Amino acid sequence: MFKALMMEQNDEGLASAVIKEIDESTLPDGDVTVAVEYSTVNYKDGLCLSPKGGGLVRNYPHVPGIDFAGTVEASNDDRYKPGDKVVLTGWRVGEMHWGGYAQKARVKADWLVPLPAGLTPAQAMAVGTAGFTSMLSVMALEDHGLTPDKGPVLVTGAAGGVGSVAVAILANRGYEVAGVTGRPESGEYLKSLGATQIVAREELNETVKRPLEAETWAGCVDAVGGAMLARVLGQVKYGGSVAAVGLAGGAGLPATVIPFLLRGVNLLGIDSVMQPYDNRLRAWERVAKDLPMDKLEAMVKPATLTDLPQLGADILQGQVQGRVVVDVNA
Numbered sequence: 001m002f003k004a005l006m007m008e009q010n011d012e013g014l015a016s017a018v019i020k021e022i023d024e025s026t027l028p029d030g031d032v033t034v035a036v037e038y039s040t041v042n043y044k045d046g047l048c049l050s051p052k053g054g055g056l057v058r059n060y061p062h063v064p065g066i067d068f069a070g071t072v073e074a075s076n077d078d079r080y081k082p083g084d085k086v087v088l089t090g091w092r093v094g095e096m097h098w099g100g101y102a103q104k105a106r107v108k109a110d111w112l113v114p115l116p117a118g119l120t121p122a123q124a125m126a127v128g129t130a131g132f133t134s135m136l137s138v139m140a141l142e143d144h145g146l147t148p149d150k151g152p153v154l155v156t157g158a159a160g161g162v163g164s165v166a167v168a169i170l171a172n173r174g175y176e177v178a179g180v181t182g183r184p185e186s187g188e189y190l191k192s193l194g195a196t197q198i199v200a201r202e203e204l205n206e207t208v209k210r211p212l213e214a215e216t217w218a219g220c221v222d223a224v225g226g227a228m229l230a231r232v233l234g235q236v237k238y239g240g241s242v243a244a245v246g247l248a249g250g251a252g253l254p255a256t257v258i259p260f261l262l263r264g265v266n267l268l269g270i271d272s273v274m275q276p277y278d279n280r281l282r283a284w285e286r287v288a289k290d291l292p293m294d295k296l297e298a299m300v301k302p303a304t305l306t307d308l309p310q311l312g313a314d315i316l317q318g319q320v321q322g323r324v325v326v327d328v329n330a
C-alpha cells in the first residue's frame, strides 16, 4: 500500500482530491516502478487538479502530477535497475497516465531520464517541467543566434515558474534580463534572481496599435501569449527571436506578420512534452550547468500532498511565485 492524491468524480462529473492509501496492483502498466521522492506544481497541474481536469484528464479516478523524481524500485527494461535515480517530465503523465502525486509511479522506460549528475531529486523537481521548458527556450534562442552582446532579453510571466527559472538562467549566462510582472511586489524577488529591469504587465497588455515599435529586445522567453506576445513581437530587434512557451494570458495571438517580414523576427515554438530523449538529456545537462543552485533554492517553496488542491487553484490564478517542491512522503 502507498499514499496517493487521487482525483475522484462525483455524480455531477466534477472531480475533487482525496488522499488515500492505495494498492500497488492498481498502478497502471509500465516497465519501471519508481519510489517517488518529490513532485512539483506546474500550471498544467493546476488544470489537472481542477474539477473538470482542465480538459486534460479523461479518466477517473486519476493521480495527477506531471513531474516526479525518485528511485527505481523495479524495472523490466535494461536501461534502468533498482536504485537508479530518475526524473520524469512530460509524455502526458499526470494527464492521461497516473503521475507523480503519489509515493509510487509506474511508467514506460522511454519516458524517464537518469537524474543528471549534480542535481538531487528535490532540485530536479524545483526545476520540473517549468524550468526544463525555460532551459529549452534559452537553448532555442541561442540556437537562433542570441548572445549576450545583442541586447536585453525579456521574460514575460517572470515571477511564475517558467519565468523565474528563465530569469536565473539568462542572468547567469551573462544576459541583461528584463522581467514582465503583474505583481509589483515581485520586483525585488526578480532582481534577486538577476533581472535588472522590471516591466509592469500593464505596459504590454494592450493589443497591438502599431505593428512595429522601437527595437528593444534581442530575444524573449514568453510564458504569457495573447496580446502580450503580439506586442512583444513588434518590439524585438532585427533578426531576434521569441520563444513561445505559454498561454497564461491567453491562447489567441492578435498580431500582424509585419515583424516577421520587415525585421526577420523569429517566433520559436517550445514543447516540453514530446521532446526526444537526446534533447531531454542535453537540456537537463544544461540545467545542471547553467542554473545556479542558490538562485533555484531562493525560488522554492516546500509543500506536501495535502497542500496541492490549494496550490492548484493558486497557480491558475497566477498566484504562485517561483517553484513549489512537493515532498510526497511527508
Ligand SMILES: NC(=O)c1ccc[n+]([C@@H]2O[C@H](COP(=O)([O-])OP(=O)(O)OC[C@H]3O[C@@H](n4cnc5c(N)ncnc54)[C@H](OP(=O)(O)O)[C@@H]3O)[C@@H](O)[C@H]2O)c1
Binding pocket: 041, 042, 043, 044, 129, 130, 133, 156, 157, 158, 159, 160, 161, 162, 163, 180, 181, 182, 183, 186, 201, 223, 224, 228, 244, 245, 246, 247, 248, 249, 250, 270, 271, 272, 273, 315, 316, 317, 318, 319, 320, 322
Ligand atoms: N510549452 C510547454 O511545453 C510548456 C511547459 C511548461 C509551461 N507551459 C506554459 O507556460 C505558462 C507558464 O507556466 P508556469 O508553470 O510558469 O505557470 P505560473 O507559475 O502560473 O506562471 C505564469 C505567470 O504568468 C503571469 N500571468 C498570469 N496570468 C496572466 C495574465 N492574465 N496576463 C499576463 N500575465 C499573466 C504571472 O506572472 P507575474 O505575476 O510575474 O505577472 C504568472 O506567475 C503556462 O501557460 C503553461 O501552460 C508550457
